[in-house]
Amino acid sequence: MNDFGLLDGFASALTPTHLLFAAIGVLLGTAIGVLPGIGPAMAVALLLPVTYAFEPTGAFIMFAGIYFGAMFGGSTTSILLNTPGESASVMAAIEGNPMAKQGRGAQALATAAIGHFVGGMIGVLGLVLLAPLIAAVAVDIGAPDYFAIMVLAFVAVTGVLGSSRIRGFASLVLGLTIGMVGLDPITGSPRLTFGVPQLADGIDVVIVAVGLFAVGEALWVAAHLRRKPPEVIPVGRPWLGREDVKRAWRPWLRGPFIGFTFGSIPAGGAEMSTFMAYVTERRLSKRRDEFGHGAIEGVAGPESAASASSAGTLATMLTLGLPTTAIAAVMLAAFQQFGIQPGPLLFEREPDLVWTLIASLFIGLVLLLLLNLPLAPAWAQLLRIPRPYLYAGILFFACVGAYAVSGQPVDLVVLLVIGAIGFGMRRFGLPVLPAIIGVILGPDAELQLRRALQISDGDVTTLVSTPLSIAVYVIIVLLFVVPLVLRLRRSRRAPSSEERESESV
Amino acid sequence: MTAPARSWWRAHSELGVSALLALVGVLVLVDTVAEGGLSGGEDDDPIGPGAVPLILGAALLVLAVLLTIDVLRGGHGEAEAGEDVDLDAPMDLRTVGMLAGVLIATAVLIPLLGWPIAGTLLFAGAAYALGSRTVVRDIAVAAAVSLVTWIAFDGLLGVDLPGGPLMGPLSSLMGAAG
Numbered sequence: 001m002n003d004f005g006l007l008d009g010f011a012s013a014l015t016p017t018h019l020l021f022a023a024i025g026v027l028l029g030t031a032i033g034v035l036p037g038i039g040p041a042m043a044v045a046l047l048l049p050v051t052y053a054f055e056p057t058g059a060f061i062m063f064a065g066i067y068f069g070a071m072f073g074g075s076t077t078s079i080l081l082n083t084p085g086e087s088a089s090v091m092a093a094i095e096g097n098p099m100a101k102q103g104r105g106a107q108a109l110a111t112a113a114i115g116h117f118v119g120g121m122i123g124v125l126g127l128v129l130l131a132p133l134i135a136a137v138a139v140d141i142g143a144p145d146y147f148a149i150m151v152l153a154f155v156a157v158t159g160v161l162g163s164s165r166i167r168g169f170a171s172l173v174l175g176l177t178i179g180m181v182g183l184d185p186i187t188g189s190p191r192l193t194f195g196v197p198q199l200a201d202g203i204d205v206v207i208v209a210v211g212l213f214a215v216g217e218a219l220w221v222a223a224h225l226r227r228k229p230p231e232v233i234p235v236g237r238p239w240l241g242r243e244d245v246k247r248a249w250r251p252w253l254r255g256p257f258i259g260f261t262f263g264s265i266p267a268g269g270a271e272m273s274t275f276m277a278y279v280t281e282r283r284l285s286k287r288r289d290e291f292g293h294g295a296i297e298g299v300a301g302p303e304s305a306a307s308a309s310s311a312g313t314l315a316t317m318l319t320l321g322l323p324t325t326a327i328a329a330v331m332l333a334a335f336q337q338f339g340i341q342p343g344p345l346l347f348e349r350e351p352d353l354v355w356t357l358i359a360s361l362f363i364g365l366v367l368l369l370l371l372n373l374p375l376a377p378a379w380a381q382l383l384r385i386p387r388p389y390l391y392a393g394i395l396f397f398a399c400v401g402a403y404a405v406s407g408q409p410v411d412l413v414v415l416l417v418i419g420a421i422g423f424g425m426r427r428f429g430l431p432v433l434p435a436i437i438g439v440i441l442g443p444d445a446e447l448q449l450r451r452a453l454q455i456s457d458g459d460v461t462t463l464v465s466t467p468l469s470i471a472v473y474v475i476i477v478l479l480f481v482v483p484l485v486l487r488l489r490r491s492r493r494a495p496s497s498e499e500r501e502s503e504s505v
Numbered sequence: 506m507t508a509p510a511r512s513w514w515r516a517h518s519e520l521g522v523s524a525l526l527a528l529v530g531v532l533v534l535v536d537t538v539a540e541g542g543l544s545g546g547e548d549d550d551p552i553g554p555g556a557v558p559l560i561l562g563a564a565l566l567v568l569a570v571l572l573t574i575d576v577l578r579g580g581h582g583e584a585e586a587g588e589d590v591d592l593d594a595p596m597d598l599r600t601v602g603m604l605a606g607v608l609i610a611t612a613v614l615i616p617l618l619g620w621p622i623a624g625t626l627l628f629a630g631a632a633y634a635l636g637s638r639t640v641v642r643d644i645a646v647a648a649a650v651s652l653v654t655w656i657a658f659d660g661l662l663g664v665d666l667p668g669g670p671l672m673g674p675l676s677s678l679m680g681a682a683g
Contacts, residue, residue: 036588053662081588166575167582170526170568177533177561184554191558192536215608217587222600222635226591387589389646392631395604399611399627400620400654404664412612416605423601428522429582446557450550458551 006128009355013363018061021054022360025062026367029069034077034382037221037390040070041326041436045209046397048334049404056338057353061360063331064314068120068364071270071307072372073379075112079105079299080233080380088270088306091278095291095298100233102294109376110238111296112303115252117369119304122256123263123311124361127318131347131358134319138344143452144463148472150445153322155476156266158434171430174421175438178203185443186450203414204405205333208439211415212432213326214398216422218391223423225387232383238376248300251281255304263309264316269325270309277305311361318342318354321444326433329440336440519581523573530565533558603634619669620659624651 012018032043044063051059074089079096092112099108158168181192182202193199240248255277262273281301282291291298313328321343323329335342340350347354372379402415425432449463456462464470514520537558584592607630614623628647629640637643658664 050658050662050664053664077588164575164580164582166568166571169564170522170572173561173564173568174526174529177529177558177565180558180561186550187554189554190540191554192533193540194532194536219601219604220585221587221589222604223596223598224590224592224594225597225600225635226589226594227636386637388632388635388637388643391635392628392637392647393650395608395631396624396628396650396654399608400624400658400666403615403620403666404658407665409612409615412608412615416608419608420605424522424525426585427596428519429584430522449557450552453551454549 004351004355006355006359008352009357009359010362012057012352012356013061013360017058018356018360019363021058021061022065022364023367025065026069026364026371028062029066029071030073030368030371030379031069031382032066033070033073033075034379035073035385035390036077036383037217038394039213039326040067041209041330042213042217042394043070044327044330044334045206045213046401048206048209048330048337049401051334052337056335056340057356059334059338060331060353060357061364063334064357064361065364065367067310067314067327067331068116068307068361069368071120071310072113072116072368075116075299075303075306076109076372076376076379077383079108079112080235081231081383088274088309089303090271091274091302092299092306094278095295097233098292098294099296099299100235104294105233105235106238107240107244107296108294108299109235110240110373111244111248111299113238113369113372113376114240115248115255115300115303116307116372117365118252119256119259120307120311120365120368121362122253122304123260123308124358124365126256126260126308127311127315127361128358131315131319134315135344135347138320141344141468142466143448143455145466145468145472147445147448147452147463148469148476149320149322150441150448152472152476152479153266153324153437153441154434154445155480157324157437158431164429167428167430168434171425171432172434172438174430175435176442177438178208178435179439179442180446185447198410203418204411205336205440206405207402207411207415208418209330209333209436210398210401211418212422212425212436214394214401215415215419216426216432218394218398219419219423220426221391225391232380235377235380238373244296247296251277251297251301252304254280254284255301255306256308258301259305259308260312260315262305263312264324265312266316266322266324269313270306273305273309273312274302277301307365314361318346319344321346323437323441326436329433329436333440517576519576520573523569523576526565526572527569530562530569533562533565537562600634600636604631607631607634615667617669620666621648621651621655622669624654627651 078089078093096108259273317328611627
């Protein structure tokens with residue numbers, strides 16, 4: 001066995017090529033985080049076709065830089081505009097924007113940037129310590145366990161996030177169905193191809209992801225484009241006074257533990273992490289009356305949790321091959337395109353890739369702090385880009401990406417159809433995440449199911465034959481049934497449709 | 506249709522989603538059965554390739570019914586918000602239609618004109634559809650973005666994008682320089 005470790009990872013990450021990829025990643029990521037309309041998942045999806053030309057390690061260093069950079073950049077938007085750039089930075093808007101309005105924008109930006117740095121560092125440290133342990137335990141788990149964990153991922157992203165379970169599951173099943181199109185990997189017989197030979201290869205994940213994220217988003221924004229761009233609060237160079245640091249350092253250190261935990265479990269993601277960190281800080285604060293009017297703790301805690309949650313998400317994705325967020329799902333698709341299967345064996349089979357990637361996360365975080373702390377006002381200038389150019393550009397690169405997959409103009413029509421589905425989903429409140437997880441993870445889940453039944457000669461009880469799989473199904477039942485019972489009880493007291501709306505903030 | 510009936514349908518437009526789910530469900534079931542999905546598996550693959558699609562097709566039908574019930578009871582999905590999204594304004598389907606037209610035109614034009622020109626028209630057309638009226642500046646920006654992208658992708662990254670008729674002279678020029 002190859003005993004390539006973290007130090008070798010640093011040696012490899014510090015080579016000029018890998019440093020260049022990290023720098024490009026964090027620059028792109030920060031820009032994407034600041035810009036409205038583009039999220040990190042969309043950006044990685046758009047870059048998938050380009051990265052075929054790269055070696056995988058460089059590509060993943062860049063993707064990880066985009067992921068963490070988008071977290072940093074997203075908070076700039078939420079603080080200076082009242083509208084968060086990423087869903088993860090909603091909490092930063094609640095306290096950061098009032099701070100900016102009171103003329104403390106510079107302090108809010110500094111609190112957020114240092115929070116991301118601290119959270120990211122502690123989170124990646126957690127990844128270094130925990131990932132090999134999880135991988136070592138997970139090496140022994142079999143097909144029934146994998147299937148159970150994937151079902152958990154489906155149920156969790158669908159049932160816990162979003163306001164309506166029916167719509168979440170509709171989105172999930174649509175995604176699973178799209179993932180099923182093409183030749184069956186075991187028998188080679190065509191499925192859901194409707195006799196169209198072009199569908200035998202399946203619908204490329206890149207086109208699905210770009211269509212749902214980029215084209216769907218651009219069309220949706222186009223239908224409701226704000227004719228007057230929102231006001232950006234002008235701000236100076238970020239800095240912190242002694243009093244601010246005194247109030248922020250504890251939340252900075254608490255956030256990562258909340259963030260890493262919720263980032264690593266399905267249905268956590270950055271949204272849940274930042275929300276939990278915010279609630280915790282409000283409860284612990286002695287100045288609870290300041291919350292909602294610019295409490296610095298409410299910026300520090302959630303922002304450090306946000307970056308730590310990215311590390312948690314990466315831990316689950318690398319060790320179990322399980323995506324808990326949209327960007328992790330797209331990164332999993334990227335691994336599959338390179339013919340690499342993330343999972344417990346990844347640390348044994350590709351130690352140089354994994355440790356170089358992890359080492360470059362540390363380097364990327366340092367670069368991000370340097371980029372964001374002094375340069376935040378410059379990044380804010382990106383918010384002045386004319387919206388027609390921004391969305392025309394998104395459509396342009398979506399077309400380049402879709403065309404580059406196989407060089408067929410007809411793929412642009414497929415792209416438009418999937419974009420129309422993405423538009424409809426946004427219009428009618430079907431969440432996009434379950435669909436994309438379904439497309440990417442669905443074929444894998446089916447494979448594990450059939451493999452399990454193959455080993456057991458068709459005996460269905462094999463699915464609940466191991467302690468782990470039983471435990472996972474119990475969790476699924478708890479996640480799914482308990483809230484349902486609670487809701488039924490509540491709805492006996494109050495009309496149901498009203499409360500469903502008030503549930504989603 | 507009478508006016509109250511029309512406004513009822515508008516308020517319950519989500520029933521269209523139910524109909525779509527049901528339609529996809531039926532298509533999935535029909536196609537799976539037609540491709541021999543009912544025949545089951547063999548010894549080394551007990552459930553066979555048809556089982557999961559059949560389950561998904563059935564699930565789509567069940568979800569269509571559940572969603573219909575939910576909508577009729579007054580439930581509705583929330584339209585997605587965003588920093589550039591103004592949900593109070595009525596939906597501007599004209600812009601969406603123009604953008605869709607631009608995408609289809611691009612698909613048609615790529616083989617004829619190549620990426621640099623088709624991409625320029627795509628960017629400029631989309632910017633126009635989105636309300637930009639500085640036509641000369643738009644075309645200049647579009648041409649710059651398109652040309653730089655083509656050179657970067659086709660020349661540097663090795664992603665094959667057709668240059669089109671105009672690019673013969675240009676690429677030979679670049680070849681001579683490089």
